[in-house]
Amino acid sequence: MTSEAEGRFHIVDVSSITSGSQRATLRTDDGVRIEAVYEPYTRGVTDTAVVLAHGFTGSADRPSVRRAAKALAEHAAVVTFSFRGHGRSGGRSTVGDREVLDLAAAVRWARERGHARVVTVGFSMGGSIVLRHAALERDTGGHTDAVAAISAPARWYYRGTPSMRRVHWVITHPMGRLVGRYGLGTRIDNRDWDPVPLSPVEAVPMIAPTPLLIVHGDRDPYFPVDHPRMLAAAGECELWLERGMGHAENAVGEELLGRLGDWLTRR
Template identity: 30%
Template sequence: MKSIRHAVAVAVPALVAVAAAGAAAAAVFATARRVVTPTARSNDTEILAVDTGAQTIELTRTADTELPGRYGLFTTGTYGYVKLGAVLSADQRKVRRKLLTQIDVGAKVDRGAAFSGWYYSTPAELHLPYETVLIGSPAGPCPAWFFPAAPDAATSDSAASETWVIQVHGRGTTRAECLRAVPVFHSLGMPTLVVSYRNDGEAPRSRGGSYALGASEWRDVDAAIGHALRHGAKRVVLMGWSMGGAIVLQASVNSAHREAIAGLVLDSPVVDWRTVLRFQAREAGLVEPLPALAMEALSTPWSARLGGAEQAIPFDSLDMVARADELAVPILILHSDDDGFVPSDASHALAAARPDLVTMPEFAVARHTKLWNYDQISWTTAITDWISTIIGP
């Protein structure tokens, strides 16, 4: 009996230790999978009331929904997407905003909603000529929208019309995110190509269907550069939003068409993934060493697939502050110090490392990828002034 009790006394702590280790490993890989797995849009606010007479809407108050400016709201029911205007009133619990989309009496509008900086949801809303094209990339045919330069611009300013802008959207979004920037480039006489990339829900799915955080998606952007050069472009400006910033930074140092890249515009960009993922982990209440272990799992070949990645994520290669010396073209960074999702620390670090290349005007208050919405005039002026240094006034 004594030997049995001794065996149990030894075995139970060992089993507890094994169970704890298993739970920790499961938490690490679950965290890793959240990083690389494309996810559906999640609701981040609630619709509390809709006044169809005054055409106003009440939302739960968050750091995003209280922002001044024009925004969008993904909803379910009669409307899938509505546009929002100015904040009319607010208290500690809710905000009341002007509706810019007419909501009819009797319409069904569910409570769950997602606040968005997109504003424009389809290219037709811009009232500019455009066409849908397919770009042949290593992932397969990737759909894109092409907005040509205005005919008078094409004849009066060849430098502008021969410089195409290629826009790349961020993580968990689609091409529509980029539509806000099309009018400013169109006004400058520049054609714009708004592209998709593997696993974004519009372009082809890779075998594993996961994000590589820019480490493979840049190849689809490189294919878009080749498409532009075959169709009249002499040079390109790459614009990336959020993770799209990480993608175009990778394209700028890896592309077979590097000599044709005239500059980069980065809106709320991911410049270094480690900085971003540590910040997001803290915001989610995850404590070290869990975030560090998740990144280690994703960067190690044998464990990357257990973490949901198709191949190891090269975090060192994706750290463009560390690789700042490899950058060779002018860069405009538009990043709010109150981003709240992708901190601006790495953007400031890149600006400090390459002051000869990086222009970074000050922005605050605006949240992630919402600078256009919050301060369209300053955002537009920053791009217009910077472009004049690339192609001339």
């Protein structure tokens, strides 16, 4: 391996991920170190980079994230990263609050690499974060040029499905946080939100004129279809309700990833 200092980023070549990939450690505006991976466009040169935001308990190295990155690299360069408290990143997960800073750091890194156009796609928790990021970072160097939220919640504190009740137990119960840390590889902050962050549905009206895509499966065991419909009704966007699809990156098939790549790079 070789490494070099590059501004606020530390770059390491990693041939074991894919040929030409690079791993970096990024620093967020609040000082958290975030691991990130850059995948070059597989078909030549492009001015577009896709920044991919994983779901809760995911990471840049999870097979489902690597699969999505490989598929999207057929359309553009791809940046994947691990949110704080996940994978090799530092800090603790705030489950969608301060993770906006992690995404902004990844977007800035993509622009530092020379990509004039940077788009974001997020799954589940990552979907809520790309929505809030698109609303809050519109006039900064960390802004996005198009955004797609997949399997995202519309509102906070939802406990209407058994799957979400289990997630809330992991987040809020001391034993659940131990399971999260040692069983799921996710370090969770034990403090309540203060203040409560802007919700995804509140963020949507603030995103236009940035192109927005909402994608959701009609068999999602975490968030039923009233969530994407609520998001779509809140502002200007395109809505894809996918028949037979479950939840987030584990449920996204190759055909959908191909359509997603086309949408992200043509908007």
